[in-house]
Amino acid sequence: KLSIRLQEVGGFVPQDAILLDIGSDHAYLPIHLVRMGRIKSAIAGEVVQGPYDSAKSNIAAFGLSDSITVRLASGLAAFDPEIDGVDTITIAGMGGHLIADILGEGQEKLAQISRLILQPNNGEWYLRNWLQAHQFQISHEMILTENDKLYEIIVASPSKTLIELSEDDLRFGPILRREKSEVFRLKWQSELRAYQAILSQIPVSAADKRQDFLEKIAKIEEVLDVSK
Ligand code: SAM
Structure with missing residues (x-):
């Protein structure tokens, strides 16, 4: 099949x-x-x-x-x-x-x-x-x-x-990020956990790198409406 x-x-x-x-x-x-x-x-x-x-x-x-x-x-x-x-x-x-x-x-x-x-x-x-x-x-x-x-x-x-795609469209998909299906949420929740795990391993002294990951995390949280 x-x-x-x-x-x-x-x-x-x-x-x-x-x-x-x-x-x-x-x-x-x-x-x-x-x-x-x-x-x-x-x-x-x-x-x-x-x-x-x-x-x-x-x-x-x-x-x-x-x-x-x-x-x-x-x-x-x-x-x-x-x-x-x-x-x-x-x-x-x-x-x-x-x-x-x-x-x-x-x-x-x-x-x-x-x-x-x-x-x-x-x-x-x-x-x-x-x-x-x-x-x-x-x-x-x-x-x-x-x-x-x-x-x-x-x-x-x-x-x-x-119609030009934004950075968010390229990353999450212009249609997927608007639909926000259950599977889409699963994917990005798992990416979010992976990024958070990486962030926790980055020493405080590597401020630029931490900032980079913080921004990635914030972006995913925004797309997932985590605060709501
Ligand atoms: N399309 C099928 C599917 O989705 O189940 C098979 C996927 S299989 C993982 C990838 C196939 O693409 C392999 O059979 C491989 O030999 C073939 N392939 C890789 N590069 C290719 C190319 N440049 N031109 C044609 N076939 C290619």
């Missing part, structure tokens, strides 16, 4: 999309979406031979080799914008830095993409900052837990009239 994390990623894929799933591993996500009648076709991109082979055999086992193509390639090299008609890209289960690097390496190929659905395991600030710097507007965000892990999903589209 598909993880809740990947089901939620798939939920943001537009109906009848032509999908490129980068780092597809077993190709579970494109297989799920084709079987649900959600997408027209998909390319599953994988840079490592083992996962590439398992994607291929899974797709064949479901009889979906006509609608899902597997390509052994790094990042955006898996598709040709003039031939493949890809309009949606998913990249899930990697660090935010790696996701941004993958997008940055073939940036001119993103011109025809209408939606990016990204699920960074960390480095969310960096990824949001990259999106902003490259004219992508975040349209949806989601935070969820599965097996005691926290995951964020960031959905973005190219935009000529970008």
